[in-house]
Structure formats: C-alpha cells, structure tokens
Amino acid sequence: MTEKELVAELKGNFTKGFAGRYGKLIAENDLFGFALNLGLDRDPAVAFHASYALEKAFFIAPEAFGRHIGHFVRNYLAIVNPSVCRHYSKMMAWLLDRRRIELTDSQRQQVAEATFDRLILDSLSAELPWVEEQLYDTICWLMRDDGPALRNRGAKICRRIRARR
Numbered sequence: 001m002t003e004k005e006l007v008a009e010l011k012g013n014f015t016k017g018f019a020g021r022y023g024k025l026i027a028e029n030d031l032f033g034f035a036l037n038l039g040l041d042r043d044p045a046v047a048f049h050a051s052y053a054l055e056k057a058f059f060i061a062p063e064a065f066g067r068h069i070g071h072f073v074r075n076y077l078a079i080v081n082p083s084v085c086r087h088y089s090k091m092m093a094w095l096l097d098r099r100r101i102e103l104t105d106s107q108r109q110q111v112a113e114a115t116f117d118r119l120i121l122d123s124l125s126a127e128l129p130w131v132e133e134q135l136y137d138t139i140c141w142l143m144r145d146d147g148p149a150l151r152n153r154g155a156k157i158c159r160r161i162r163a164r165r
Contacts (some may be wrong), residue, residue, distance in 0.1 A: 003038070004072055010046050010049040011043070016111075023055070025057075026053055026057035035050050036071045039075050048083040054087065055090055058091050059094075062100065067091050089138065100112065112150055116139065119157050119160075136158060
C-alpha cells in the first residue's frame, strides 16, 4: 500500500473498529512512516484518523515502531491538532515510562516545553480534559533528571493539574 492509497482509505467513512483495522494494516505492512507523515496532514480528519490508527499500530508492534522514533519526536513537537495530540501523548508517555526512547538533552527540553505548553493552553485543556491526565505522568518523568528550572516549572504545572481534579 502506498501513502496515497493510505490517505484515500483514511478519508473514507469510518465504522466502529476502524482504528484497529488500520492499525493492524500499518503494523503488518510497516507503514509507520506513512502514518507519521499523515499525522501532520492539513486535513484535520486525515491527521486524526492516521494518528488514531498509528496509536493502535504502535501498541501492536512497538518494536517495529522503534525505527521511526526520530520521525515521531519531530511530529510530537510539531503537532497542533488537539485530536492528534491525544494519540501522540499516549505513545510518548508509554515510551518514556518504559524507557524505550532516548532523547538528547535538547529533545528532552523541547518535549517538556511542548508538553507544558499544551497543558497551559486553556482552550486545549477545556476542549480535551484528557490532556491533564495523559500528560501528568510525562511531565513528572521529564522532571526527574533535569535541572531546577524544569523541575520548578513542572512542579507548578503538576500542582495546577492536581488542584483541578
């Protein structure tokens, strides 16, 4: 399957279980790169569908996804679609929690800042309440081994999250 064929499929009408079906297709045919490209598509529906299916594929075959970590990190930093953020955040949290991703100091800082910024944006938090839950653990993990500035900012955000619960 080509990227164009995958785009055509992802623009279709979806029935229950579409993400699982397309996730399996992505994992079995090593289409992770295509799905990552589509996560930044200008069409928000395509970006969402691709990211949802990518998340399913990721959990089906995390080892196969490993070759695409650099692409994933670049996308994580670039995404602006709130619906896409949800799926990327779940994958990032899983990777960080299980130490399946190695980030440079620069990447750690960028991921932390992107995570904080997504939490701080009231419009994002109000629109998608899962953001606080999904990213709380990621922020805590990123604060563990970093400098005092990041720990202080992270602690402030974590306190805000706990206060909202």
